[in-house]
Amino acid sequence: MNDLQLVRGLGEQIVERLREDIFSGRIAEGERLRETELARRFSVSRGPIREAIQQLTWEGVLETDRNRGAMVATSAPDEITELIIPLRCTIEKYAVRLFFDQLTAEDFQVWENILLKMKQACEARDFALISEHDIAFHRSLVTRSHSPDLLAIWSAIVSRVRRHFREAHLNYKNPLQIYEEHLPIIEAFKNQSLTEALQIIENHIE
The missing domain is CATH 1.10.10.10 (Winged helix-like DNA-binding domain superfamily/Winged helix DNA-binding domain)
Structure with missing residues (x-):
């Protein structure tokens, strides 16, 4: 090197x-x-x-x-957030379509490692870390598409709604639910069900 x-x-x-x-x-x-x-x-x-x-x-x-x-930069106001979130959903679903037929054991290892860290953060009720790992998980989906343009657009969008992640997490009485809500996404990947995976992602984000 x-x-x-x-x-x-x-x-x-x-x-x-x-x-x-x-x-x-x-x-x-x-x-x-x-x-x-x-x-x-x-x-x-x-x-x-x-x-x-x-x-x-x-x-x-x-x-x-x-x-x-x-x-x-400051987060977007609520009225803009309502517009941005569906755009983020569209991008993540499009990214999943790009890589769904090319899933590998290494992909699952990456996602499982992120979710393990998320679970530990949930158990510790460390909301800063929960947000970090939540965003890291979704970023990894877009990164897996190997599309720099898609990742750039997604990053710009999420930078405007990052407060949404933190505020949404604080509404959970049991933070472990945040971790548990991500598990069905991986299960749909393992079941090779693209339709199911896309629907779960849409429900999860919106």
Whole structure:
């Protein structure tokens, strides 16, 4: 692996970590991100940090201003959220159609690992982690389609409704229900029932 690949891999890890922190609420809406502080946190130069900020700005997760720098973008208002959620559902169902005939044991291992972490977060009633793993699960569905354009659109949409995940989770008296609601999606995949999988995803999201 050459130096460019190492830098690119490190940059992707920073993007992923920041994205998770923002989507889970550990980094709040409107909070300013300072390159020097992030460079210190990740023990890197400001170059990879600057690239990570550019990537997250492109996804709509951050907003950048020449005077104020980078800040976490605010979630969409409720009336826009009602419009965005069906769009997110359409994207995830389309992604599933793209990969459904190519499922592998490795795919199931990825999803089961995410759901195991989600279950542990539910048992601990750690709602920040629950949101992180919930979003990670759905992101993995879109990622599996191997369509960068689809993933970019999905990321931009979810960045606007991330508060919806957290608020919805807080309505559960028993957080384990959040984990249990994801299991039928995997079961439909295992049963090779595309129609069932698409209907479950639609019901789950909407």
